[in-house]
Amino acid sequence: MGGDDFHKGVKESTRKLDGRGLKVLIVHTRWNSEIVDPLVHGTKASLERYGVLPQNVTVRDVPGAYELPAAALRLIRRSQQQSTNLVSNIVDDLMTTAGELTASVKGSVDSGSIGADIKSGPFDAVVCIGVLIKGSTMHFEYIAEAVSQGIMRVGLDTGVPTVFGVLTCLSDDQAMERAGIGRGEKKGHNHGLDWGAAAVEMALLDL
């Protein structure tokens, strides 16, 4: 992808973000996979462009857009629980195998400084990717509303930035152009590039 493709709509300061320490989850649908797959590719390329290591990007798929919020919430919670379990197991092992920890080491564990070093860490951001294409009934409207509200709620409830990567289109051509695979001359812009950048920016957002 051309260099400027990565930066469409990305502010100057975002271009310098360093995502090396981030863990990112991508949840995508199998519905409309011929359009979703390029969007996933664009998101992964953008995450890598901003320094996220490929081994720190987890990808999971679900049937359709309606399943995205529940999947994102479940996988966020699992990642948070796993990192908590890992820390407590390692500290328990330290306490057990090393017998009575020395006062200075125990002080470190109690203060959390050792725990902070060894945590594997939950996901720092999630990107939910899907493509909704209007049919002949109101199904589109109901799913689009439910999914956008649901994904917003996951981000607010968990505190983990959850990027809304769902195209809500009135035609196949509209969707294809927003995945950068438009027909003929009008290829369009792969919105996955923007979603990857948003995930890194929001994951690193701080005071």
Ligand SMILES: Nc1c(NC[C@H](O)[C@H](O)[C@H](O)CO)[nH]c(=O)[nH]c1=O
């Ligand atoms: N029509 C589209 C759907 N429909 C399926 C739903 O998202 C859902 O999987 C089903 O209702 C079972 O709960 N999904 C898309 O992602 N895109 C569509 O265009």
Ligand SMILES: CC(=O)[C@@H](O)COP(=O)(O)O
């Ligand atoms: C987004 C949808 O659910 C849509 O593709 C379903 O098509 P239809 O409204 O014709 O059943």
